[in-house]
Amino acid sequence: MLKLLFYLIKNGCLTQRKICPSLDEPALGLPRLVPGKNWTEQAARRCAEACPTQAITAGDRGGESPSASPALTLDLGKCIGCMLCLKVCPSGFIVADRSTRTATTRREDLVLSPRSLPGPQEALPQKEAAGGLFGKSISVRVVSTGCSACDLEVAAAFNPIFDAERFGIHLTASPRMADVLLVTGPAGRGMHEPLKRAYEAMPEPRIVIAAGTCAISGGVHAGNYSQADGVGAVLPVDIFIPGCPPHPWSIIHGIMEAMRLPLDRARPGSSLNAP
Amino acid sequence: MRLACQTIGSEELTSTLKPLTATDSHRLGLLTSLDGRQLVALVLDLKGRTAGLVRCELDQCHYSSLTPLIPQAHWFERALKDLFGITPAGHPRLKSNFVPEAFEATLAPLRSAGDRGKLAGEPPRDFRFLRVGGEGVYEVPVGPIHAGVIEPAHFRLSCLGEFICNLELRLGFLHRGVERRLTEVSWPNARFVAEAASSDTAAGNALAHAIAMESLLEVEVSPRARHLRTLALEVERIAMHIADIGGLGVDLGFLGVAAGLSRLRGAAVGLADLLSGSRFMRGYICPGGVTLAEGGRLSQLRAQAQKLRRDVRGFVQMFLDNASVQERLTDTGKVSRGLARDFGLVGVAARASGIAYDARQHFLHGDYPPLAPAPAVERGGDALDRTRVRARELETSFSILEAVLDEEFAGECAVALPQALPANEAACGIVEAFRGELIHLIFTDARGRISRYAIKDPSFNNWTGMAIAARNNLIADFPVANKSFALSYSGHDL
Ligand code: SF4
Ligand code: SF4
Numbered sequence: 001m002l003k004l005l006f007y008l009i010k011n012g013c014l015t016q017r018k019i020c021p022s023l024d025e026p027a028l029g030l031p032r033l034v035p036g037k038n039w040t041e042q043a044a045r046r047c048a049e050a051c052p053t054q055a056i057t058a059g060d061r062g063g064e065s066p067s068a069s070p071a072l073t074l075d076l077g078k079c080i081g082c083m084l085c086l087k088v089c090p091s092g093f094i095v096a097d098r099s100t101r102t103a104t105t106r107r108e109d110l111v112l113s114p115r116s117l118p119g120p121q122e123a124l125p126q127k128e129a130a131g132g133l134f135g136k137s138i139s140v141r142v143v144s145t146g147c148s149a150c151d152l153e154v155a156a157a158f159n160p161i162f163d164a165e166r167f168g169i170h171l172t173a174s175p176r177m178a179d180v181l182l183v184t185g186p187a188g189r190g191m192h193e194p195l196k197r198a199y200e201a202m203p204e205p206r207i208v209i210a211a212g213t214c215a216i217s218g219g220v221h222a223g224n225y226s227q228a229d230g231v232g233a234v235l236p237v238d239i240f241i242p243g244c245p246p247h248p249w250s251i252i253h254g255i256m257e258a259m260r261l262p263l264d265r266a267r268p269g270s271s272l273n274a275p
Numbered sequence: 276m277r278l279a280c281q282t283i284g285s286e287e288l289t290s291t292l293k294p295l296t297a298t299d300s301h302r303l304g305l306l307t308s309l310d311g312r313q314l315v316a317l318v319l320d321l322k323g324r325t326a327g328l329v330r331c332e333l334d335q336c337h338y339s340s341l342t343p344l345i346p347q348a349h350w351f352e353r354a355l356k357d358l359f360g361i362t363p364a365g366h367p368r369l370k371s372n373f374v375p376e377a378f379e380a381t382l383a384p385l386r387s388a389g390d391r392g393k394l395a396g397e398p399p400r401d402f403r404f405l406r407v408g409g410e411g412v413y414e415v416p417v418g419p420i421h422a423g424v425i426e427p428a429h430f431r432l433s434c435l436g437e438f439i440c441n442l443e444l445r446l447g448f449l450h451r452g453v454e455r456r457l458t459e460v461s462w463p464n465a466r467f468v469a470e471a472a473s474s475d476t477a478a479g480n481a482l483a484h485a486i487a488m489e490s491l492l493e494v495e496v497s498p499r500a501r502h503l504r505t506l507a508l509e510v511e512r513i514a515m516h517i518a519d520i521g522g523l524g525v526d527l528g529f530l531g532v533a534a535g536l537s538r539l540r541g542a543a544v545g546l547a548d549l550l551s552g553s554r555f556m557r558g559y560i561c562p563g564g565v566t567l568a569e570g571g572r573l574s575q576l577r578a579q580a581q582k583l584r585r586d587v588r589g590f591v592q593m594f595l596d597n598a599s600v601q602e603r604l605t606d607t608g609k610v611s612r613g614l615a616r617d618f619g620l621v622g623v624a625a626r627a628s629g630i631a632y633d634a635r636q637h638f639l640h641g642d643y644p645p646l647a648p649a650p651a652v653e654r655g656g657d658a659l660d661r662t663r664v665r666a667r668e669l670e671t672s673f674s675i676l677e678a679v680l681d682e683e684f685a686g687e688c689a690v691a692l693p694q695a696l697p698a699n700e701a702a703c704g705i706v707e708a709f710r711g712e713l714i715h716l717i718f719t720d721a722r723g724r725i726s727r728y729a730i731k732d733p734s735f736n737n738w739t740g741m742a743i744a745a746r747n748n749l750i751a752d753f754p755v756a757n758k759s760f761a762l763s764y765s766g767h768d769l
Contacts, residue, residue: 001531003589003593004531004532004535004593007535007586007589007590008535011586014538014541025552026548026549026551026552026567026570026572027548027552027553028552028553028558052460052464052467053467080467080557080558081553081557081558082467082557082558083558142424143420143427144424144425144426144427145427145448145449146449146765147449147471147472147473147474147475147765148425148426148473148474148475148763148764148765149474149475149477149555149557150474151424151425151426152475152518152555153554154424155424155537156537156540156541156544159534159537159538159540159541160534160537160538160541161538161541171424173422173423175420185449185765186451188377188448188449188450188451188452189376189377189378189450190373190374190376190377190447190448190449190450190768191419191427191448191449192376193376194419194420194427194448198420214471219471220456220467220468220471221451221452221453221456221471224451224452224455224456225378225382225384225452225455226377226378226450226451226452228451228452244471244474244557245474245554245555245557247554
């Protein structure tokens, strides 16, 4: 025991002070589109072809004015962060975004186009979180349906380095005590029923977070016979955290977004009987 | 490595495979099928450091089970029934490896596209639990959703008083159809799917995939790529062994050490990040080499690894020296050497039971076998010995890191690959991942596309070990025994 104490005293506090900082190189992060660039159809097509998960679609402008439909869209909800698009993009309009504030409350916000603005780069957590329904504290039940890297990152968010507990985020063993169901993985057929039961066991209002590309869209598994097409096919999802797997800070960011949700967004009384 | 194939008749199956798997120098690596019309066995020759295929055509949907004579085939034959609809007649404990809901009971997802749905009059998958009878026996169901942040599975414990008589495993909740998806994507993209089989073993999976692909494409990677791959594999082992010992600390209630180890795991993951740009080394190892140059970060890596080594040593020692830890782990979740051998356990679990098998000594991957350490073998086969094996492997992994960092990093990160895969070939990649022997086996068809991709995660062998280990343990020790195996659910369920 004494040895442990000495070690802790010698090494001091390792908990990161800065909340949801951007990552340092060589971390890859997620791709982002440089705003306002004029994509040629050829460049867009090349990026789209490179993407292993069809996250990029080259829009067909069909002779209309460039403002009609975006030349290209990049869906972070399908992106596994392989950065192949960045390597092949001939015009350099795709760059690495190392921000960890990647969670969104609307699925469509994950679909980037050359016209979309960069996500929030400024500090928002903690104090602002206090405004929401679960602003002071929130209990999270994690359900894993994926490949365990996402789970390890969720677990890491609670280690002494990231220490999610200091923001009032608690892990709970029972869905009965949970405000949030945080689901990782693509939720194949085998997990549909357990997920529904866990959700039904939660008190209202309740929030569902889809953490990781698989949970949002099925990722590399989408369209399989196992119907592993993401949590959205089974439960109503409120918060989306992209990344394969998402960084622990991104997971904390997602949970903080849940804390900020106003009452009407937290789906009081929403039931599975009418999805 | 490329694989030669020996074709035999179905009546010779047992007589051919039995002598090949009954010795300490051979193992049954995989037993599966390509499209449901044949059996294919991958036999590993540990002494000769090679592997070969034994193939037998089936004209019906059943054959006589190998398990009674070759227990290593036990779990594979269940999977044959589930995924191909082939019935191993006379299998002593035939039941589904997957929950009923994972896919329709009448579907055989890996059969050839034409006859997937209809199972030619064969009985559908069977899910019955083994019931333990007798007065006072009661059942404790656990899962699929567990209390912690871990993967789902259902355990049914039949208990008498405080003791577990039998553990029934129900896996398959995470079945995503990885193996079939791997035959649907274009081969350059297959690596992303192969990694997602179980991303806590991303480096291991990617390496097994890359080795199999490189043998098909007949490319050889540069020494630099070889060294970087070795670093990746060992960093993964370090990070996960720390996590697994720490996890055991949580289950034992030794929270100080558990918290310490969880922050050290953070440091180990930092090494991975430094090496590859991804905390799980996703997308790092690719056929042909690695995707990111080390760019002068190796000295930083060395310094951080040295500090980490000292800290880890201190914490692990604190853990193993603790009297209550020893008391709790000794004789918990025991697997005898004989059973471990018969059922073909691999990795940490096998070595803890006295089996000196470490794939790094036998098969080409990264800088192995030349740099392979002696297997860390213990005798007792209990949770304490599994922890000791992990502790010793942490030390050797750090030594390997240093040895590799002393090498010269010559050559390019990745060599260019040919455009097309060869037709009608088979190759496999065998890697000692942190849980044990991991095999990726790839077959191509006449048009040079991947026609069958089989993955054998170490957990596939070791879940049997877990079921054996639980018997006659206190029910309160079940989580400890389970954690000491630290098996993958997604790697098994695929
Ligand atoms: S980084 Fe994302 S969008 Fe780009 S190619 Fe990879 S998966 Fe596709
Ligand atoms: S998002 Fe990536 S890390 Fe998470 S479960 Fe899916 S494949 Fe695994």
